[in-house]
Amino acid sequence: MIIFKKKTLKAKLRNPLLNFAIDEQEIELRRDPLTKKWCRININRVKRAHPGLAEDGKATKAVVERSKKGCPFCQDNVFKATPKFVNIKERMILNESVLFPNLYPFSVFHAVVVLSSKKHFIDLNDLSSKLLFDSLRNSIEFFKIARRKEPSFKYPSISLNFMPPAAASVVHPHFQIILDDKPTFFTDLLIKNSLAYYKKYKSSFWLSLIKTEKKSRERFIGETGSFSWVTDFAPFRNNQVSGILTEKVSSVTDLSKKQIKDLSNGLSKIFKMFWRKNVRSVNMSIFSSAIDKNIGSYFPVNLKIVSRPTLTQSYVSDIGFMELMNEEPVVETLPEEVAKSLRFA
Numbered sequence: 001m002i003i004f005k006k007k008t009l010k011a012k013l014r015n016p017l018l019n020f021a022i023d024e025q026e027i028e029l030r031r032d033p034l035t036k037k038w039c040r041i042n043i044n045r046v047k048r049a050h051p052g053l054a055e056d057g058k059a060t061k062a063v064v065e066r067s068k069k070g071c072p073f074c075q076d077n078v079f080k081a082t083p084k085f086v087n088i089k090e091r092m093i094l095n096e097s098v099l100f101p102n103l104y105p106f107s108v109f110h111a112v113v114v115l116s117s118k119k120h121f122i123d124l125n126d127l128s129s130k131l132l133f134d135s136l137r138n139s140i141e142f143f144k145i146a147r148r149k150e151p152s153f154k155y156p157s158i159s160l161n162f163m164p165p166a167a168a169s170v171v172h173p174h175f176q177i178i179l180d181d182k183p184t185f186f187t188d189l190l191i192k193n194s195l196a197y198y199k200k201y202k203s204s205f206w207l208s209l210i211k212t213e214k215k216s217r218e219r220f221i222g223e224t225g226s227f228s229w230v231t232d233f234a235p236f237r238n239n240q241v242s243g244i245l246t247e248k249v250s251s252v253t254d255l256s257k258k259q260i261k262d263l264s265n266g267l268s269k270i271f272k273m274f275w276r277k278n279v280r281s282v283n284m285s286i287f288s289s290a291i292d293k294n295i296g297s298y299f300p301v302n303l304k305i306v307s308r309p310t311l312t313q314s315y316v317s318d319i320g321f322m323e324l325m326n327e328e329p330v331v332e333t334l335p336e337e338v339a340k341s342l343r344f345a
């Protein structure tokens, strides 16, 4: 049973924009049905016009142009300017995808996967499922090789920082992948709470969630084969989308070719729809169980995509004291509206 808990607060103020008339604003507090984390949505902020979008083209173009010269991930430099692994395959290439160690790693196995060394910049609109498919397969192959080398490292993750507002220091599109000896805090929370749900209700939280969302249609976006796509009821960032595998596989290293293809198709579709909504910067993380333990009956491979601010001259970060210091996110997009705008035809 999925519980969508929500409460509404009302704040009264004399609004200078309304000639100091009394204005009542609604704040929605929503609790994530799995993590139990609360978020806040101010309905008025949702409606607020976003300045800066119009100047988008300019700022993005300027950054892309400036970063072209000497880009370490472009094909002329990628084999000269990027590091090589020690004791395992130095670099891994699959069609246009090139994988090598991160120059400043967070863990023993932390790699960068350039989606295409041939194209310096690919906008969200053009990130094809073929490029994503190849880079996902390249990543998975790397996890298998690294695991054989160091069996205690068994937690894989695949992430994307796309454009500087999402913390990409290199504009050239690339995944960040890590094989770790422990799950991250958030992965661990997802796995533990999924197990607790499974024990309590004798069913998978994830399958129940999809069933519920599919029925209500409020936050259901669509399916790409074995993956279902929904917006999160209580998101921690704007335009938050979850992709969920509807088959019982929990480690990315156990995904079949068909499942990787379904995942790539979904990602490409969501990125395209985001682009149409004027989103120009995103973060994405794919969550996986440990390689050696299939817990797919209660924790299937799943992922989250969120939008980040658009690069403009009047750039304002979307993370402030509430998010960073208090771990209580404030979001400006209504999940039900987002789902409507992303729904697959």
Ligand SMILES: [Zn+2]
Pocket: 068, 071, 072, 073, 074, 119, 120, 121, 172
């Ligand atoms: Zn480049």
